[in-house]
Amino acid sequence: MTGKLRxxxxxxxxxxLTLAVALSHLELEDYVExxxxxxxxxxxxxxxxxxVWPRGWEILKNMGLEASLTExxxxxxxxxxxxxxxxAFVFRKSDQVNGTLISDMHIPxxxxxxxxxxxxxxxxxxxxxxxxxxxxxxxxxYRESEDGVELIFKDGKAASCDVLIGADGINSAxxxxxxxxxxxxxxxxxxxxxxxxxxxxxxxxDLINSDSLRQEAQDHPALTLPMVYCGKNQHIVTYPVxxxxxxxxxxxxxxxxKEGTYVEGPVIIENTTDDFVSPFKDWEEEARxxxxxxxxxxxxTVNPLETYVSNxxxxxxxxxxxxxxxxxxxxxxxxxxxxxxxxVIAKSVRQEGLVNIAKIAKIYDTIRQPFGNFAVVASRNxxxxxxxTAPGFEDVKPGEVLPQEKLEELKRAIEKNWWWxxxxxxxxxxxxxxxx
Numbered sequence: 001m002t003g004k005l006r007x008x009x010x011x012x013x014x015x016x017l018t019l020a021v022a023l024s025h026l027e028l029e030d031y032v033e034x035x036x037x038x039x040x041x042x043x044x045x046x047x048x049x050x051x052v053w054p055r056g057w058e059i060l061k062n063m064g065l066e067a068s069l070t071e072x073x074x075x076x077x078x079x080x081x082x083x084x085x086x087x088a089f090v091f092r093k094s095d096q097v098n099g100t101l102i103s104d105m106h107i108p109x110x111x112x113x114x115x116x117x118x119x120x121x122x123x124x125x126x127x128x129x130x131x132x133x134x135x136x137x138x139x140x141x142y143r144e145s146e147d148g149v150e151l152i153f154k155d156g157k158a159a160s161c162d163v164l165i166g167a168d169g170i171n172s173a174x175x176x177x178x179x180x181x182x183x184x185x186x187x188x189x190x191x192x193x194x195x196x197x198x199x200x201x202x203x204x205x206d207l208i209n210s211d212s213l214r215q216e217a218q219d220h221p222a223l224t225l226p227m228v229y230c231g232k233n234q235h236i237v238t239y240p241v242x243x244x245x246x247x248x249x250x251x252x253x254x255x256x257x258k259e260g261t262y263v264e265g266p267v268i269i270e271n272t273t274d275d276f277v278s279p280f281k282d283w284e285e286e287a288r289x290x291x292x293x294x295x296x297x298x299x300x301t302v303n304p305l306e307t308y309v310s311n312x313x314x315x316x317x318x319x320x321x322x323x324x325x326x327x328x329x330x331x332x333x334x335x336x337x338x339x340x341x342x343x344v345i346a347k348s349v350r351q352e353g354l355v356n357i358a359k360i361a362k363i364y365d366t367i368r369q370p371f372g373n374f375a376v377v378a379s380r381n382x383x384x385x386x387x388x389t390a391p392g393f394e395d396v397k398p399g400e401v402l403p404q405e406k407l408e409e410l411k412r413a414i415e416k417n418w419w420w421x422x423x424x425x426x427x428x429x430x431x432x433x434x435x436x
Contacts, residue, residue, distance in 0.1 A: 005032045005345070005355050008151060008161035010139050011168035012038035014050070014116070015317030015334030017123040018063075019165060022342035024128035025063045031349035034131045035161070037151070039138035039168070043120065049241045049248030050116050051226075051328035053088075053421035054109035059339045065122060072118040074243040086110025090221065091386075091414060092284075093407070095231025096399045099284035102230065103411040108422045111226060111328070113248070115241045119331075139173040142313070144181065149312050163357060164313045165341070167334070170196045170300055172319035178310055196300035199324050200258035201383070204276045206294030208247040210240065213290065222247050222290055228386060229287040232398040234279060235386040236287055237325075249290050250325075251276055252299075256389055263298045272296035282399055299324055301380075304373045309361035316341065321372035326383035329421060333375050336425055340367050344432055351436070359436070367432045375420075382417050385410065 007023070009016045016036055023034055052060065052069075060069060088111045091102040127133075138154040142164055149164045166174025172194070180190035213220055221227055226239035233256070238249040253276070277291050302322045308315045317334030344363050349355050384390035393410065396402065402410075 004030075005349055005357075006148075006160070006162040007032055007034045007165065007345075008149070008159065008163070009034065009036045009165045009167055010151070010174055011166070011172075011317070011319070012036050012043055012133060012135075013167065013169060013317065013334075014119060014123070014331045015319075015338060016165070016167035017120065017127065018335050019167065019316065019338035019342060020128075020131050021065070021123050021126045022063055022338045023345065024126060024131065026342060026346045028346055028349060029128060029130045031355075032345065034128075035159070036131065036133040037137040037139060037153075037159070038133065038135045041136045043124070043133070043135065049239060049250075050114050050119055050331050051239070052112045052114065053329065053332055054107070055421055055423060055425055056329075056332035056335050057109065057112065058424055058426075059335055062339070063126070065126060068122045068125060069112075069114075069119075072114060072122065072243070073112055074240060084108070087225065088418065089226045089228050091228045091230060091411075092287075093231070093402065094229035094236070094284045094287040095234075095282065096401060097282065097284060099229070099286060100401075100407065102407055103414055105415050105418070107418060111239075113226065113239045113241050115246070115248075118242070139168065141177045142174065144310070144312055162312065162355075163360075166313065166315045166319045167317050168319055170302060170318040170322040172315070174313065175302070175315055175319050178313055178315060181310065194302075195262060196302055196322065198258060198261050198263045199254070199299045199301055199380070199383075200256055200261070201252055201254040201299040201324065203253075203297045203299055203325075204251045204272065204274070204294035205297055206249045206292050207241070208249055208290060208292055210245055210247055213247060217286075217289055220289065221286065222249070229283070230386045230388070231280075231283060232388050232396060232400075236280075236290070238290055247290065249292070249294070251280070251291060251294075252383075252387070253279065254383070254387055254389075263300065267298045267300065269296040301376060304376060305369070307365055308369050308372070309365040311361065312357055314341065314361055314364060316368075320368075321376050323376040323379040324383050325379070326386060327375070327379045327417065327421065329375055329379065332421070333372055336428075337368055337372070339425065340364060340429060340432055343429055347433055347436055363432050363435045366435070367428050371428065378417055378420070382414070385414050385417070 085106040176194035222238040229236040316337035388396040
């Protein structure tokens with residue numbers, strides 16, 4: 001095709017905005033026309049904390065975001081931009097009165113914690129003025145043809161584009177049409193095949209005021225350190241955000257037999273009245289003291305997709321590979337999708353002004369589909385280690401005091417699974433560009 005490539009991004013979450021920033025940074029205004037469609041009436045991030053690992057930080061740095069994001073890092077985390085060994089998480093076995101250390105895990109660069117709003121604000125500051133963002137545009141379906149894609153919105157409005165990017169999250173409307181297109185399915189059948197599946201895990205998200213926690217426990221590790229308190233079928237993740245002013249705290253409860261089923265009832269319940277504290281009554285005090293009054297979330301994923309692309313339509317982020325949170329990399333993988341896809345688009349449009357959409361889609365899918373699906377499985381497996389349900393730990397009883405050799409085995413397994421979070425994605429980008 002000739003002329004500007006019209007790209008529609010559905011969804012203005014971390015993934016959609018990062019793709020817009022990546023395209024902006026590559027200065028493609030002469031080649032592409034980008035429009036973002038967001039279903040909500042205002043841009044507002046759902047959730048609290050977001051962790052950036054060295055793999056993702058390198059990408060954000062390459063997009064020109066380093067200075068802005070560094071301003072929003074707590075002083076004790078600013079060395080994370082370097083490659084020296086830094087603490088990533090402290091893991092404790094806490095489902096006993098006297099908890100015990102599993103691992104004080106250090107990796108190259110460590111981790112950086114943000115409030116999602118900080119990341120969103122940074123991304124919005126770096127989007128080219130040429131990119132339009134339309135709020136209150138809830139996509140219901142799309143129609144793909146040889147000439148383009150027609151977008152159909154809930155209010156009856158329509159739009160068209162050459163390439164549609166589905167960055168609209170785990171309940172993606174793009175994925176629904178993507179999976180049902182050409183199959184003659186009813187609306188109910190189409191909804192069912194795109195429906196997220198439950199991991200069997202419920203989490204209770206909370207943001208605790210650091211000053212309040214400090215009054216209760218002046219030297220509590222969660223004030224400055226990322227912590228994981230582990231126990232049978234339940235664990236707690238906590239780390240500071242907003243430069244240490246708040247503590248993001250997330251207790252997890254899992255019913256392994258319910259993995260792969262569907263959530264009945266609301267996925268999110270604000271200000272829940274659930275009794276989520278008493279199940280921790282036999283845990284060490286350090287873990288119990290950070291349990292306050294949170295919102296209740298069911299942790300869902302999507303069934304693994306054989307492909308993330310269909311001609312002119314491409315999925316990214318949670319729309320393609322929603323994963324459990326146990327490796328803190330859902331946002332990181334959306335950022336990586338944006339990094340690879342934006343550079344592949346740039347390479348294509350700059351080659352004599354010609355755009356081969358089919359090639360863009362094929363290269364993106366070849367690089368990102370295997371890795372995205374790998375991250376989903378790796379995250380699931382990591383959660384099983386935290387809750388003593390992984391192979392080799394299934395027989396561990398609640399509150400059981402483990403011998404040192406078993407704790408060492410658990411330590412090695414937990415630490416081994418983090419390798420890719422500090423490995424560079426440059427090799428994948430080079431491989432993608434070489435495919436031209």
